[in-house]
Amino acid sequence: MVSEAKATVAKSIGTRATDGKQLTRGAVALGGLAAGYFLVVGLHRAGVLISDYYLQILIWVGINTIMGVSLNLINGFTGQFSLGHAGFMAIGAYVAAYMTKILGAPFAPALLVGGTAAALGGLVVGIPALRLAGDYLAIATLGFGEIIRVIILNLDVVGGPRGLPGIPAHTTFLWVYAMAAATVVIVRNLIWSRQGRALVAIREDETAAETMGVDTTRYKIMAFVVGAFFAGVAGGLYAHKITFIDPSQFDFMKSIEALVIIVLGGLGSITGTVLAAFVVTFLPEALRAFADYRMIIYSLMLILMMLYRPRGLMGTAEFGFRQLGLGDARSSARDVGGQAMGRNDGPPPVLETRGVCMDFGGLRAVSDFCMTLRQGELVGLIGPNGAGKTTVFNVLTGLSEATCGSVHFMGNDITRKRPSEINDMGIARTFQNIRLFSNLTVLDNVRIAFRGERPYSMTEAVLRAGRYSSQEEEICRKSMEFLRLFGLDDRASEIAGKLPYGAQRRLEMARALATGPKLLLLDEPAAGMNPQETHELLELIRWIHERFDLTVLLIEHDMNLVMKLCQRIIVLDYGNTIADDAPADIVKNRRVIDAYLGEEAV
Amino acid sequence: MLLEVENLHVHYGAIHALKGVSFSIDFGEIVTLIGANGAGKSTVLRTISGLIRPTDGSMTYQTALTGSSTGTSGAGSTGGAERQVNLCSLPAHRLVDLGISQVPEGRRIFPNLTVMDNLELGAYCRRDKAEVARDFQMVFDLFPRLKERRAQAAGTLSGGEQQMLAMGRGLMSRPDLLLLDEPSMGLAPLLVREIFEVIARINQSGTAILLVEQNASMALAVASRAYVLETGSIALQGSAAELAKDPRVQAAYLGSA
Numbered sequence: 001m002v003s004e005a006k007a008t009v010a011k012s013i014g015t016r017a018t019d020g021k022q023l024t025r026g027a028v029a030l031g032g033l034a035a036g037y038f039l040v041v042g043l044h045r046a047g048v049l050i051s052d053y054y055l056q057i058l059i060w061v062g063i064n065t066i067m068g069v070s071l072n073l074i075n076g077f078t079g080q081f082s083l084g085h086a087g088f089m090a091i092g093a094y095v096a097a098y099m100t101k102i103l104g105a106p107f108a109p110a111l112l113v114g115g116t117a118a119a120l121g122g123l124v125v126g127i128p129a130l131r132l133a134g135d136y137l138a139i140a141t142l143g144f145g146e147i148i149r150v151i152i153l154n155l156d157v158v159g160g161p162r163g164l165p166g167i168p169a170h171t172t173f174l175w176v177y178a179m180a181a182a183t184v185v186i187v188r189n190l191i192w193s194r195q196g197r198a199l200v201a202i203r204e205d206e207t208a209a210e211t212m213g214v215d216t217t218r219y220k221i222m223a224f225v226v227g228a229f230f231a232g233v234a235g236g237l238y239a240h241k242i243t244f245i246d247p248s249q250f251d252f253m254k255s256i257e258a259l260v261i262i263v264l265g266g267l268g269s270i271t272g273t274v275l276a277a278f279v280v281t282f283l284p285e286a287l288r289a290f291a292d293y294r295m296i297i298y299s300l301m302l303i304l305m306m307l308y309r310p311r312g313l314m315g316t317a318e319f320g321f322r323q324l325g326l327g328d329a330r331s332s333a334r335d336v337g338g339q340a341m342g343r344n345d346g347p348p349p350v351l352e353t354r355g356v357c358m359d360f361g362g363l364r365a366v367s368d369f370c371m372t373l374r375q376g377e378l379v380g381l382i383g384p385n386g387a388g389k390t391t392v393f394n395v396l397t398g399l400s401e402a403t404c405g406s407v408h409f410m411g412n413d414i415t416r417k418r419p420s421e422i423n424d425m426g427i428a429r430t431f432q433n434i435r436l437f438s439n440l441t442v443l444d445n446v447r448i449a450f451r452g453e454r455p456y457s458m459t460e461a462v463l464r465a466g467r468y469s470s471q472e473e474e475i476c477r478k479s480m481e482f483l484r485l486f487g488l489d490d491r492a493s494e495i496a497g498k499l500p501y502g503a504q505r506r507l508e509m510a511r512a513l514a515t516g517p518k519l520l521l522l523d524e525p526a527a528g529m530n531p532q533e534t535h536e537l538l539e540l541i542r543w544i545h546e547r548f549d550l551t552v553l554l555i556e557h558d559m560n561l562v563m564k565l566c567q568r569i570i571v572l573d574y575g576n577t578i579a580d581d582a583p584a585d586i587v588k589n590r591r592v593i594d595a596y597l598g599e600e601a602v
Numbered sequence: 603m604l605l606e607v608e609n610l611h612v613h614y615g616a617i618h619a620l621k622g623v624s625f626s627i628d629f630g631e632i633v634t635l636i637g638a639n640g641a642g643k644s645t646v647l648r649t650i651s652g653l654i655r656p657t658d659g660s661m662t663y664q665t666a667l668t669g670s671s672t673g674t675s676g677a678g679s680t681g682g683a684e685r686q687v688n689l690c691s692l693p694a695h696r697l698v699d700l701g702i703s704q705v706p707e708g709r710r711i712f713p714n715l716t717v718m719d720n721l722e723l724g725a726y727c728r729r730d731k732a733e734v735a736r737d738f739q740m741v742f743d744l745f746p747r748l749k750e751r752r753a754q755a756a757g758t759l760s761g762g763e764q765q766m767l768a769m770g771r772g773l774m775s776r777p778d779l780l781l782l783d784e785p786s787m788g789l790a791p792l793l794v795r796e797i798f799e800v801i802a803r804i805n806q807s808g809t810a811i812l813l814v815e816q817n818a819s820m821a822l823a824v825a826s827r828a829y830v831l832e833t834g835s836i837a838l839q840g841s842a843a844e845l846a847k848d849p850r851v852q853a854a855y856l857g858s859a
Contacts, residue, residue, distance in 0.1 A: 360758065384790045385762020386747070432761050432788065433708065498614075500640030524761070527788045528707075530638060530816045530855050557790050598792040 022464065025321050033181050040173070055173055057285055062176035063237050064277040066183045068261035069270055070230035073187050075259070076267035076316075077196070078223040079203025080129050084141035085231055086254035087125075087148035088118040092232025093239035093250070094158050097167045100240065102157075107170040111179075111236040118232025119225045121148070126224035130217055133206075145255055153247045163246025164239075171241035179237060183230050186462050188270055188320075190226065193461035193468070194451075194475070199223055200268075201448045204437035211397055212449045213423035213515050222458070231258075264305060266312025271319040276312070279305075316439075351396070351427075351519055351551070356405035357575075358391050365391045366575045369405070373519065378545055378552045380562040380583075383572035384596050389555045390432055392572070393521050396553075397429050398422045409519070424451075428517035430508040432524045432555070438497030442488055442507055445496050446479040449514035479514060486510040486540070502533050506540070513544060519551045520544075526558045534561055541565060559597065563587070571596060603664060604629045604779060604810050605650070605689075610659035612645055619645045621834040622659070627779065627812055629664075632805050634813040634821040634842065636855050637831035643814040644707055646831070647781045650812070651704040652694035661689040665700050665778070698727050701778035705785060707814075709768040713757025717748055720756050720767055724774025734774070741770040744800050761788040769797070773804065780804065780811045786820065798824050818855040822846040830855070 040058065044050040050058070067089065074082045096114030099105040105113075121144075128140045158164050190196050198219045201209035210216050239245045257280070265276030283301060287294045305313070351373040358366040366388040373379060381389050394400040396407060398419040406415045414422050428449075437445050460466040483489040486506045491499065496507060505525055512520060525541070526534045538561055545552050556562050562569060562583070569586045571579040573595045579586055586592055593599065605627045612620040620642050627633045635643045648654045650661060664686055689697065703724075712720050721741060725734045742749040745766040751759060756767055769785060785801065786794045798820050805811055805824075815821035822828055822842045830838040830851060838845060845851050 382790075385765075385788075385793060386760035390760065502639035524788055528639070528784055528816055530636075530818060532854055533639060533816075557788065557794070559791055596790055596792055598795060 022469065026464075028321070029185070037174070037177050040177075057281060059171065059173055059176045059241060061277050061281045062173075062180040063234050063241065064257075064261060064281050065180045065274050066230055066234035066237070067258045068265065068273040068277050069180075069183050069187050070227045070234065071258045072262045072265070072267065072270065072273050073190070073199075073230075074223050074227040076262055076269070076273075077191055077203060078199040078220060080220060080223060081134055081138040082125070082129075082141040082224075082227075083138045083252075083255050083259065084125060084143075084145035084148075085227075085258045086250040086252065087141075087145035088121055088228040088231035089235035089238065089254065090145075090148050090152060090247070090250035091118040091121050091228075092235030093245050094152060094164070094235075095232070096236030097164050097239040097245060098158060100170065101164065101167050107168075107175070107240065111233055114236040115229045115232035118235065119229040121232075122224040122226075122228025123221060125228070126221035129220050129224060142252065142255070145250075145252065149247045149250055152250075159246070161247065163244060165244045167239050167243045167245065169240060169243050171237045176237055176241075179233055183233070184270060184274065187226075187230070189462045189464055190458065191270070193458075193472070194455055195219070195222070195458050195461055197444060197448045200440065200444075201437055203268075204439055205435050207399065207419075208431070208435040208437065209448070210419035211399065211423055211429055212511065213420050213451060214448065215418075215420045217418075260302065262312075264302065264312055266314040266316060268316040269312065269314035269318055272312050272314025272317070275314065279313075351410075351553075352408045353392075353396070354406050354408070356392075356395055356402045356407060358388070358395055358400060359403045364575055366395070366572075369572075369575075369577060371570060371577075371580075373551050373553060375551055376545075376549065378541075378565060378567050379554070380566035380569040381553060381555045381572065382557070382559075382562060382569060382596060383578075387572040388575040389572055390523060391575075393429060393523055393553075393555065396422075396521060397427060423515055423517075426516070426518035427521065428512035428515045428519075429521035430505075430512050430523055430525060432527065434504050434508055436496040436504060436508060436511070438495070440496055441493050442483065442496050442499065443476070443479055443492040445507060445511050446482050446514045447475055449511045450475045450479055451515065482510045482514050485544075501528050505529070505537075509540075509544070513548060517548075517550065519553065520548075522552065522554045522556075524555055524557065526556055526561050531560075534558055537561070538565055603627065603662075604631075605664070605812075606660075606662045607646075607650070608660050608662075610646070610649060610661065611657045612642075612649055612654055613657050619834055620649070620656070623831070623834070623836055625829050625836060625839070627810050629778075630805070630808050630810055631827065632801070632811045632813060632825040634815060634818075634825035634828045635831055636815065636818045636821060636828060636851070638854070640833075641831040642834045643831055644783055645834075647704060647706075647783050647812065647814055650689065651702060651781055652689065652692060652697050653704075656690055659690070663687050663689050663700065663702070663779075698775050698777075701775075702781065703772045703775045703777035703779070704781040705768050705772035705783060707783035707787070709761075709764045711756045711759075711764050711767050711771070714755055717752045717754055717756055717759070717767055720771050721748075721774050724771035725776075727775060733776070737774055737776060741773055744773075744803070745770055762790060762793055765789060765797075769800070777809060780809050782811060782813045782815075784814060784816060786815060786817050794820065818851070819846070822851075 040050060044055050071085045074080050092114035095117040096110040099110035099113055100107060125141055125144050129137055132140050152158060153161050198214045201214050202216050202219060206216055261276045261280050262273055264279065265272030284294060284298050287297050290297055353369055353371045356366060356369040357364060369392060381392065383389055391400060395402045398417050402415055406413055409425055409427060412425065414425065437448065456467040456471050460468045480489055480492060483492055486509065488503060488507055488510065499507065526537055529537060542565065544550060554566065566583060569581060569583055570577060571586065571592050578591045578595065579589050581589065587597065603626045607626065608624045610620050610623040623646060635646060637643050645654060649656050687700065712723065721738060728734055747763055748766055748770055751763065756764065759767060765785065765788060772780060786797050789797060794817065801811060802824055813821055813825060822845060825842040828842045828845045829836050838848065838851065
């Protein structure tokens with residue numbers, strides 16, 4: 001009790017300290033932004049450095065920044081290759097222009113409605129994004145952009161192919177500056193949150209993200225909706241800057257322009273995008289002296305920049321508070337105390353499969369698979385290569401849908417549930433061919449998996465308000481706790497893909513446990529480990545089994561490990577269960593010896 | 603010596619992964635590298651096959667081939683126009699031509715191509731069609747399971763079958779030196795023994811093998827010589843039989859504490 005009270009006190013102090021720093025950061029950000037604005041305006045008024053001409057260019061930089069940052073949310077952070085950004089901009093531009101010019105509405109609501117209309121477009125595009133990926137998605141979004149353009153071309157109320165002239169020139173430097181700053185802050189806050197980690201997890205490995213409980217459908221649509229909203233705002237600013245819009249301004253090349261900005265800046269870097277918006281806007285202007293050769297030189301310079309910085313100017317790095325010495329404790333590893341545990345209360349977990357079969361084409365990979373796992377059991381699933389063991393895991397975790405039969409977990413039918421739902425209910429797994437989010441840090445891998453009872457909302461994340469601070473603090477603390485249990489706490493800030501093999505296996509287990517499972521499925525955890533490491537693994541599995549009150553199902557070929565660890569062993573061969581018995585009886589089973597163990601093992 | 607590696611240094615950025623590793627492999631020999639995870643075993647293989655550039659050291663490879671010819675000569679031959687090449691200066695794809703073939707850790711098969719296509723790509727450098735056809739037969743004899751599944755996309759194979767395919771693909775270039783990275787990983791006990799029998803059989807046909815394995819007892823049983831790698835340096839070396847009896851090796855790698 002005493003230690004608990006101490007932990008609470010320590011926690012509240014910690015939270016307050018963080019809040020203090022957060023306020024400082026907020027003040028610095030606001031002050032910096034205001035100072036930046038007044039500096040530009042002051043210099044402009046005084047006629048030093050910034051002429052009218054440069055102020056105009058800065059306005060374009062701002063619009064390009066919004067365009068780039070919003071696309072980076074979709075492309076760079078979520079990894080959904082979209083080529084339809086001009087379409088979202090067109091919606092925002094036309095809706096906003098229609099409101100101000102024809103309906104006489106003020107600028108602010110016009111921008112907002114334009115952005116919202118574009119967000120609706122994002123919702124529409126988000127739906128194909130659920131089924132498509134990579135090049136296919138790029139083509140689909142490209143098609144979407146063209147459809148928008150053609151629709152506008154045939155829409156007489158907004159001038160059709162003649163365009164929409166005489167739009168009020170509302171877009172001032174203040175507007176653009178404020179909007180660009182708002183976009184950067186909101187997208188930044190979104191990225192550095194629970195939601196942002198989910199987006200990045202989708203980019204890194206969608207399947208692994210699903211099995212860690214990330215609802216990929218929801219988050220992909222969210223990325224498209226938020227990205228499209230800001231693209232729409234950029235479109236509105238664009239229209240009220242240029243005062244004349246026609247459909248040809250929003251063609252494929254506009255989308256490419258946005259793509260150039262984010263690729264040059266670095267996919268997954270907001271500061272990189274801002275920097276690239278400067279480069280891409282200023283460079284063609286600075287090269288005006290070369291007249292006709294201007295665009296050739298510009299293109300060559302882009303090629304050279306990409307050759308020397310193939311991952312963009314900033315890669316995925318950011319320039320921010322950390323470089324200014326105002327780092328966020330939550331985003332970096334550190335020593336934290338207290339006791340962490342998953343959600344292990346509730347009724348006793350029982351898994352039951354009834355007559356599960358699984359066909360791939362004409363091939364029956366698993367047939368009539370019946371298994372009951374009682375609470376707290378440690379069961380081995382063995383069998384020759386290709387017997388269907390991993391397929392069973394895929395069915396249990398929802399990655400494959402059983403052709404027939406049903407799977408029941410704690411009394412619920414989970415046969416047709418999505419992987420993220422199944423993980424939410426309390427089944428977590430590791431993968432035979434390790435599927436970490438390999439470009440992210442060790443800590444982030446675990447943090448993605450972590451979820452609280454009532455996680456904070458997206459609004460709270462963007463505003464850095466409500467439960468955000470305390471929960472982030474807790475997620476970081478508990479994640480570090482898990483890393484310590486697995487001996488990885490001193491590597492928390494290393495990139496997961498660079499860890500040695502054994503450490504990657506341990507991290508995958510830590511990540512699975514962080515989702516708070518009741519049933520843990522381990523797919524060949526000892527593969528690639530030497531006897532010494534296997535022995536340590538044995539101890540580790542025993543220990544987590546006890547400590548987290550888990551039921552464990554284990555696929556493994558290391559019979560030494562299986563025999564020592566498991567209370568019961570199920571043997572599969574060609575998709576059929578050929579034995580289900582205690583270890584001592586399994587090694588004497590003739591069918592198992594013939595199919596799997598061989599004579600020498602007896 | 604078929605391959606003589608001297609004072610090999612490899613850096614990954616600031617990390618000094620190999621710190622002056624020296625070893626050799628003779629014609630027709632099986633040499634095994636054992637060590638813990640992260641000791642640098644895979645790095646050694648990847649450096650030999652040209653996937654990683656060493657920062658220092660030399661790798662002298664004795665080849666009976668003229669370089670541009672294909673892998674038609676009998677493996678391990680010492681006669682003919684022999685010459686020495688420094689592997690450090692050659693790109694990875696040229697090494698296949700010189701008779702070095704790697705079976706990488708984690709299989710790295712081409713998942714969307716069929717089993718046949720994968721094997722055919724293993725013979726990419728060869729022009730001797732009749733011999734290639736015989737090697738197909740040889741691979742299918744070694745791994746009957748692959749023959750059953752030859753028209754299937756390799757990505758749909760189970761983990762163990764993919765391992766067989768990776769080995770089969772490595773053999774299709776008919777190498778003089780085969781680099782095997784964890785060939786028994788993820789295989790059922792019966793298959794592990796089979797794989798080691800296959801390794802011995804491949805070796806009997808004259809192919810030298812550098813074997814990296816976690817299953818140290820099996821590796822030491824099949825190899826003639828062994829090196830123990832610890833954090834980027836060779837800690838022990840000797841005949842496989844001697845090392846298998848060495849108490850330090852037994853404690854650390856054979857699990858008989």
